[in-house]
Amino acid sequence: QKEVEQDPGPLSVPEGAIVSLNCTYSNSAFQYFMWYRQYSRKGPELLMYTYSSGNKEDGRFTAQVDKSSKYISLFIRDSQPSDSATYLCAMSVNAGGTSYGKLTFGQGTILTVHP
Amino acid sequence: EAQVTQNPRYLITVTGKKLTVTCSQNMNHEYMSWYRQDPGLGLRQIYYSMNVEVTDKGDVPEGYKVSRKEKRNFPLILESPSPNQTSLYFCASRWGSQETQYFGPGTRLLVL
Numbered sequence: 001q002k003e004v005e006q007d008p009g010p011l012s013v014p015e016g017a018i019v020s021l022n023c024t025y026s027n028s029a030f031q032y033f034m035w036y037r038q039y040s041r042k043g044p045e046l047l048m049y050t051y052s053s054g055n056k057e058d059g060r061f062t063a064q065v066d067k068s069s070k071y072i073s074l075f076i077r078d079s080q081p082s083d084s085a086t087y088l089c090a091m092s093v094n095a096g097g098t099s100y101g102k103l104t105f106g107q108g109t110i111l112t113v114h115p
Numbered sequence: 116e117a118q119v120t121q122n123p124r125y126l127i128t129v130t131g132k133k134l135t136v137t138c139s140q141n142m143n144h145e146y147m148s149w150y151r152q153d154p155g156l157g158l159r160q161i162y163y164s165m166n167v168e169v170t171d172k173g174d175v176p177e178g179y180k181v182s183r184k185e186k187r188n189f190p191l192i193l194e195s196p197s198p199n200q201t202s203l204y205f206c207a208s209r210w211g212s213q214e215t216q217y218f219g220p221g222t223r224l225l226v227l
Contacts, residue, residue: 008155
């Protein structure tokens with residue numbers, strides 16, 4: 001069993017829809033949770049970074065962490081064609097800093113938002 | 116402009132022919148990593164480095180070597196490439212927290 005599971009999709013939605021992307025994990029030591037966005041032929045870029053349980057909002061994006069269920073989500077409101085990309089969840093036991101802070105990634109979900 | 120660069124971006128080679136993929140960052144970052152990305156498997160870490168001359172294995176180090184002689188450069192070496200190393204490779208760097216991590220644009224490698 002993978003440490004982090006993510007539905008690869010693909011997911012296709014109309015413009016303006018609310019998108020929900022999810023990951024489950026098995027390692028209860030994970031405390032730092034990230035969402036990366038990867039456009040075609042580009043490297044991943046950090047979209048959201050959260051610590052422990054709770055919600056974090058940034059514009060149209062909301063990251064949600066439920067540590068009791070070992071479940072994280074990314075919601076995209078009013079989705080746009082420019083949101084079409086692969087979304088990767090990633091997790092870490094520690095924040096980095098003076099220790100390495102190894103990242104464990106999900107498989108990625110391919111999202112297409114059509115006009 | 117702050118960036119991580121990789122070269123080459125695309126490479127086709129044959130089994131057994133040694134190759135090096137270069138990675139360079141201009142942000143004075145201490146931490147650098149190499150990942151490979153394969154369909155259905157996501158990103159998996161190959162090697163990482165916490166500073167000059169300090170490197171360690173990630174999850175899938177077999178068949179790869181790295182070196183960190185200068186802070187800005189972290190080359191990935193495939194001494195004897197095999198077809199199962201056909202993949203998309205990413206270099207990444209960060210200063211401290213995961214929040215500062217930057218990825219390079221990727222190198223697509225095909226080993227025949």
